[in-house]
Amino acid sequence: MSKKITIRPRASQDIDEHYDFIAQRNSDAALQFFDAVRLTIAQIARMPGLGSIYRVRQQRLQGMRKWAVKGFKKYLIFYLEHDESIEVVRILYASQNIESILGEDSGA
Numbered sequence: 564m565s566k567k568i569t570i571r572p573r574a575s576q577d578i579d580e581h582y583d584f585i586a587q588r589n590s591d592a593a594l595q596f597f598d599a600v601r602l603t604i605a606q607i608a609r610m611p612g613l614g615s616i617y618r619v620r621q622q623r624l625q626g627m628r629k630w631a632v633k634g635f636k637k638y639l640i641f642y643l644e645h646d647e648s649i650e651v652v653r654i655l656y657a658s659q660n661i662e663s664i665l666g667e668d669s670g671a
Contacts, residue, residue, distance in 0.1 A: 564609075565605065565608040566609075566611055566644075566649050567648035567649075568651070569649070569651065570650075571652055573652075574652060577653055578654055581654065582596060595634065599635055600632050600635075600638075603632045603633045603640060604642075604649075606633070611649050612644070614629050614642075616628055617629045617641060617661075620666065621665070624643070626643060627642065627643050627652060628641070628643075629641050629642075630642070636657075637657040637658070638655070638656055639654065639656075640653075641653045641655065
């Protein structure tokens with residue numbers, strides 16, 4: 564049974580930004596990315612223990628996990644598992660300064 568999926572506004576914006584970036588070079592790849600994100604989030608909802616714990620200092624993000632987008636391994640989904648749902652916090656490119664982004668983003 565799948566858990567309910569909540570995507571934070573900043574994670575939704577991440578998807579849009581990555582889509583736009585990829586589309587500048589290859590519109591077909593951008594559509595594949597969008598579908599891959601959707602399918603990977605659905606996979607996480609079915610098996611919320613996927614991925615590894617991503618250690619953060621913020622108490623509100625303790626227990627956050629990361630899992631790569633299928634077919635786009637450098638794009639990482641950061642999420643929290645709750646009793647009834649999973650909450651997608653951010654979707655970031657692996658070479659970004661992830662620690663800094665998660666630490667500075669009060670909406671993360």
